[in-house]
Amino acid sequence: MTIAWLKKPLPFALILVALWTAWRLIFLWQTGIPRPEVHDEFSYLLGADTFAHGHLANPPHPLGKFFESPHILVRPMYASKYQPGQAMFLALGQRLFGSAFYGVLIGNALMLFTLCLMLFAWVPWQWAVTISTMFALCLSPQMYWTNSYWGGSVAASGGALVLLGIGLYRAEQRPLSGVIFATGGLLLFWTRPYEGGVFTLIVLVVFAKELWRVRRGSVLLAAVSVFVIGISWTCYYNQAVTGKPFLLPYLLHDRQYNVTPVFWFLPLRNEPVYSHPRLASQHGVVGGEANVYESDLRGEPRLQFLKLGGLRALLSGLYRSLEILTPSLKVVVVLALLIPVAWRDPVYRKMGIVSGVFLLALSAETFHFQHYIAPVWAALALMIAVWAEHAWKLTIRKQRVGVALVLVALSSPGIAEFHSASTRSRQSSAQSTSEVGRNMPVADFDYARRDALIERLSALDQRQLVIVRYPSPDWRVSEEWVYNSADIDRQRVILAHDLGTEQDRELLAYYPDRKIWLLTFDRASGQERIAPYPTTP
Secondary structure, three states: OHHHHOOOHHHHHHHHHHHHHHHHHHHHHHHOOOOOOOHHHHHHHHHHHHHHOOOOOEOOOOOHHHHOOOOEEOOOOEEEOOOHHHHHHHHHHHHHHOOOHHHHHHHHHHHHHHHHHHHHHHOOHHHHHHHHHHHHHHOOOOOHHHHOOOOOHHHHHHHHHHHHHHHHHHHOOOHHHHHHHHHHHHHHHOOOHHHHHHHHHHHHHHOHHHHHHOOOHHHHHHHHHHHHHHHHHHHHHHHHHHOOOOOOHHHHHHHHHOOOOOEOOOOOOOOOOOOOHHHHHHHOOOOHHHHHHHHHHOOOOOOOOOOHHHHHHHHHHHHHHHHOOOHHHHHHHHHHHHOOOOOOOHHHHHHHHHHHHHHHHHOOEOOOOHHHHHHHHHHHHHHHHHHHHHHOOOOEOOEOHHHHHHHHHHHHHHHHHHHHHHHHHOOOOOOOHHHOOOOOOOOOOOOHHHHHHHHHHHOOOOOEEEEEOOOOOOOOOOOOOOOOOOOHHHOOEEEEEOOOHHHHHHHHHHOOOOEEEEEEEOOOOOOEEEEEOOOOO
């Protein structure tokens, strides 16, 4: 029955994905493949390059201290600190189409496909079609989920699969529903472990009574089997990267580098010894991350969670959780919450609880970005669909006002996209297209200059080593040049940190067959200068 059910939503889901992909490729043809602009993106690309070459991690480089940059591990292995989910999709794009960015589009397409199937499992087909189309508009070419390597869509796909599995199980208790649910849970764990775990737990709690009433051992066995396989592979991956099956790379990196805690109610940790002071400017007690932590506390003492100061910070965090909601979704979400036409619907109430508790849990985190909220997109989509179905029938004094209300709400993503496009057309040509609408911190720097330098040096006959010397350790910390591929020694052009003349000699001795360059920057303008590395101090 479950396979037969797919015959109804499958054609529309495939058509929606095909239309959206064509739309995105048209924009891509005009703008070109986006460049990474944030430290995290380079880390994900390192993970993708590692997977694309058939490895889970890379051996530690003998001179790893010269290649340490934010969000990557150089010991005990050279690898990305992030969970493998996003990097897997980027690696797929790199292997199939020659660029990791096509993996971003594959993840976007998967999100739309799974979201559409999920809605068909819960609401009438008219509303499944309508809301799926609305979310396709939200996933515009300017949104950073589709315009960067930071992720978001893969985690949203995991949330959609979790709710799809629950929806199919409510209709008919077949093992496939357990497989789908577990697959969604693993995607969440491989992308956003904390947020995905919170989302999955809340969903199980709100549907616990209903699931228990129609429990089937075969479904539970199928779900547990998939989870066991996925978690076993995760332990194998952890062992390959960190040397311990239950130690996530993210947690190992946190121990090695970060003083800023993941949650705002925890105190700053002691600063470790860094191989070079630029790492301290990012991760240390006076670094950019610590500044965000301190500013978010708004001058409060080290907060105790239930006291007044903690409550204020909690409310501030909740506001920030709501604030990072995609702008094109804010109008329709606010209308769905404030106009109480669907409060009696149990599905609407449950999705409201899931969304509310999720946002509350998100508010405890120190940092807030739009992709953190990705797991709950499916719950928001289902809540909006149920609300729209009820609001459509709303009448006041025998006038069908609900039709206009729903049309205004559901057209808001399209209006927001049109406004965003018109805003972009007025931007200065000096501002990169990828910066507009990404709603995230980016370097005040065009990374095309970095790519151009690498391309120019790659064309030379001899292999090159570029030693990067910044004006000072805290100079433009968001602007990092030293990122390399998975196999550093095989690169035509290697970028390395300048650690001082004495230590640099070790690097020069390791690469005797390379042309050595020194890259410096003008402190005021940021303009780079490259010259042969001086043979004498």
